[in-house]
Structures are given as structure tokens and as C-alpha cells.
Amino acid sequence: MTDPRALLAWWRARAEARPTPIVPPGNVAGRALLTVIAIMTFLASLTLGAVTLVADTAADWQSEIAREVTVQIRPDEGLDMAAALAKVRETVLAVPGVVSASALDDAATGRLLEPWLGEGLDLDELPVPRLVIVGIDERSPPDFQRLREAVRAAVPQASLDDHRAWVSRLVSMAHATVLIGIAILGLVMIATVLTVVFATRGAMTGNRHIIEVLHFVGARSGFIAGEFQRHFLKLGLIGAVTGGACAFLVFLAIGQWTRANQATPEADQISALFGSFAISWWGYGGTAALVVLIGVLTALTSRITVTSQLAAIDMLSPVDG
Known part of the structure; x- marks a missing residue:
């Protein structure tokens, strides 16, 4: 029968010579998780872009109230x-x-x-x-x-209209839309975390025999959790960058369409409500930060999940002596 300590020494020697991850990098579950993270990042980026657009528009409306009024002559x-x-x-x-x-x-x-x-x-x-x-x-x-x-x-026959009544309603509606967008963004992030938790548990179940042997022969929880963390950090970053890049393309396409149709009456009405209908630099910067956040959040979630699962294994194992 193979000595468990010899097995651990063999594993560490292979890891030093050529890194051999515990989690297979190209399995079906990993590709599915990457796709889910890309979709979640895309939806979160679109939500963030819409929130920044509506917030900037509401600020412009409030500023226009203070800058301009209209006199109508019937x-x-x-x-x-x-x-x-x-x-x-x-x-x-x-x-x-x-x-x-x-x-x-x-x-x-x-x-x-x-x-x-x-x-x-x-x-x-x-x-x-x-x-x-x-x-x-x-x-x-x-x-x-x-x-x-x-x-x-x-x-x-003349009357003054300071626009305060209808603009205040639009601003209130815009603020409510921003709050709804933030809530949706939070739900997307929660869904991403739960997806990573289930994916991590699935990966641990598929490699449970390796994890238990390494854990019981002396491998620290930090070493095993680090293997999962690196694996899911890579998946998270690739998926987040893919979803964020797609959102960037959508933002650029909308801005290009708006600029190309500025001379039409329909574009004038859209501009009256949403300005240039283009995402500000805050939207692009927020999307880039969101990509990094989702990658880091994926890695941390997998590490916490692995650590808690290993603690559960310790509690279920027989006590020595």
C-alpha cells in the first residue's frame, strides 16, 4: 500500500517541477462557469452604464432648471x-x-x-x-x-414656464431608476457569488479523493484553497474581461448611433431627455472596476468555500487517539 506521506512528497515534487493544479483547467464545469461569469459581468456592466447615464441626465435636468426658463406667447x-x-x-x-x-x-x-x-x-x-x-x-x-x-x-397673452413641475417629476423618476439599477446590480453580484460557490463545491466533489488524501497527510488548508483560488481567479478574470468588453462594444455602438442620427427630429427628442445618450467616462471606469471586482470576488469566494468545506471534513473525520 502506498505511503500517504510519500504521495504528498511526490505531489509537491511535481508541483515544484511543473505546476499540476488540483482542479482540471479545461473541464466542462469550468467552461460553463466562465460563460456564466461573462454573462453576469455583461449584465452588470449594462446596468452600471444605465445607472450612470440616468444619474448624469438627472444632474443635467436639475442644472437646466437653474439656467433657463421659457416665456410662451399664445x-x-x-x-x-x-x-x-x-x-x-x-x-x-x-x-x-x-x-x-x-x-x-x-x-x-x-x-x-x-x-x-x-x-x-x-x-x-x-x-x-x-x-x-x-x-x-x-x-x-x-x-x-x-x-x-x-x-x-x-x-x-404671455405666460412664464419655469419647468419646475415636470422636471422635478422626471428627476424623481430618474432617482428611483438609479436605486432600482443599484438593486439589480447587487442581485447580479449575489448571483455571481452563489454560482461560484456551487461551482467550487462541484469541483471539490469531483476531486474529493485527491483533496482528502492531501489534507489528511498534512497539506495545509491554505495550500489547497490557494490552488482553487488561482483556478477560479483565472476563470473569473477571463469571464469578466469578456463580458466587460462586450459591454464596452455596446456602449460605443449606442454612442456612434446617437452621433450618426443627431440631425433627425427623433434624435432631438432623445437628446432632450438623455442628452447625447452616451455613457460618460464614469461608466467606462466603473465597468473596468467591475471587471476587476468580479475576478477578485470569484477568487475570494472559492477560497472561503474551500476553507469551509475542509473545516467540515475535519469535523466529520474520526478523532485520533
């Missing part, structure tokens, strides 16, 4: 629209805290209405409200109630 019988636009512009510029005022010209107004009314609009024949864009000093904003009364007194 068409009325006998109203000289050109004179009304000029009078409103002159009135708002006289209010402290207003830094600029510009009337939306016919081309810009027609572009706004193009998705609903088509091209080639003649605004002189349509009762279309006209807009004056008012720039606000963010550090010293005006008294909006005073501004609203001054506009109404100058042109009774």
Missing part, C-alpha cells in the same frame, strides 16, 4: 407676434437676475413641430405659440413671481 386675433416677442424680450431683460433672452425663430419652431406636423410648415398660417428662451443667473436668480407678473403685464 397667438390671438389682432396680436402682432413680432412686436410681442420684442416686448417680452425687453421686459425680461429689465428684471435683475436675467442674463439673456432670445426668441425662438421660425426655423427652430418648425423643427420642434416637425415630428408631429411634418416639414415645410408656414407658421404665419398656423396659430402656433411662440417661445422666448430666458437665461438665468445661477448665482443670483430672479424673483420668478415678479418675473411672471412683469411678463403678463407687458403682454397678456
Whole structure:
């Protein structure tokens, strides 16, 4: 019968001469785990990108509230629209805290209405409200109630819209979306950890005879756990890099599509809601950090799982003496 200590010495000699991992590197379970990690990383990266996009958009919306308001002049019988636009512009510029005022010209107004009314609009024949864009000093904003009364007194058909009501609802919705995205990201990470736990236990079951012999003849738990840790770290990094690279390609494709379709009315509506609809550098940096995190998390999870399983083996083994 083979001496167990001789077997351990033989194993260590082979490990020093040419590393022989306890876990086979190319088994089916390993390839399946790599695929699962790649998919999880891809989904987590997409979620992270969406969260950063929505958060940046919400910040832009809040900033636009402080920078700009709109005066709308409703068409009325006998109203000289050109004179009304000029009078409103002159009135708002006289209010402290207003830094600029510009009337939306016919081309810009027609572009706004193009998705609903088509091209080639003649605004002189349509009762279309006209807009004056008012720039606000963010550090010293005006008294909006005073501004609203001054506009109404100058042109009774004019009304001030500071966009606060609907933008506040959009910002609240954006914040809720961010929280949901973070929750989904957490669930994906938990699912990844559980997958690694089951994969580690499966690998230990498949190599249980080798692990028990090495463990009982004196191999430290750290040595066996290190073998699994290196194996799953490699799998985790390869899978995470694959999933992260796919997410990068999706981000770049979306950004390219947005830039290529900027001249269309549909793109104008998308830009009004999501800006350039491009992931910021925070999204790319977060995805890269996520790749490293998943690789390290995979390795640590496998090590903890192996250590706990070896402790369970020690408890079930007969006590010497």
C-alpha cells in the first residue's frame, strides 16, 4: 500500500517541477462557469452604464432648471407676434437676475413641430405659440413671481414656464431608476457569488479523493484553497474581461448611433431627455472596476468555500487517539 506521506512528497515534487493544479483547467464545469461569469459581468456592466447615464441626465435636468426658463406667447386675433416677442424680450431683460433672452425663430419652431406636423410648415398660417428662451443667473436668480407678473403685464397673452413641475417629476423618476439599477446590480453580484460557490463545491466533489488524501497527510488548508483560488481567479478574470468588453462594444455602438442620427427630429427628442445618450467616462471606469471586482470576488469566494468545506471534513473525520 502506498505511503500517504510519500504521495504528498511526490505531489509537491511535481508541483515544484511543473505546476499540476488540483482542479482540471479545461473541464466542462469550468467552461460553463466562465460563460456564466461573462454573462453576469455583461449584465452588470449594462446596468452600471444605465445607472450612470440616468444619474448624469438627472444632474443635467436639475442644472437646466437653474439656467433657463421659457416665456410662451399664445397667438390671438389682432396680436402682432413680432412686436410681442420684442416686448417680452425687453421686459425680461429689465428684471435683475436675467442674463439673456432670445426668441425662438421660425426655423427652430418648425423643427420642434416637425415630428408631429411634418416639414415645410408656414407658421404665419398656423396659430402656433411662440417661445422666448430666458437665461438665468445661477448665482443670483430672479424673483420668478415678479418675473411672471412683469411678463403678463407687458403682454397678456404671455405666460412664464419655469419647468419646475415636470422636471422635478422626471428627476424623481430618474432617482428611483438609479436605486432600482443599484438593486439589480447587487442581485447580479449575489448571483455571481452563489454560482461560484456551487461551482467550487462541484469541483471539490469531483476531486474529493485527491483533496482528502492531501489534507489528511498534512497539506495545509491554505495550500489547497490557494490552488482553487488561482483556478477560479483565472476563470473569473477571463469571464469578466469578456463580458466587460462586450459591454464596452455596446456602449460605443449606442454612442456612434446617437452621433450618426443627431440631425433627425427623433434624435432631438432623445437628446432632450438623455442628452447625447452616451455613457460618460464614469461608466467606462466603473465597468473596468467591475471587471476587476468580479475576478477578485470569484477568487475570494472559492477560497472561503474551500476553507469551509475542509473545516467540515475535519469535523466529520474520526478523532485520533
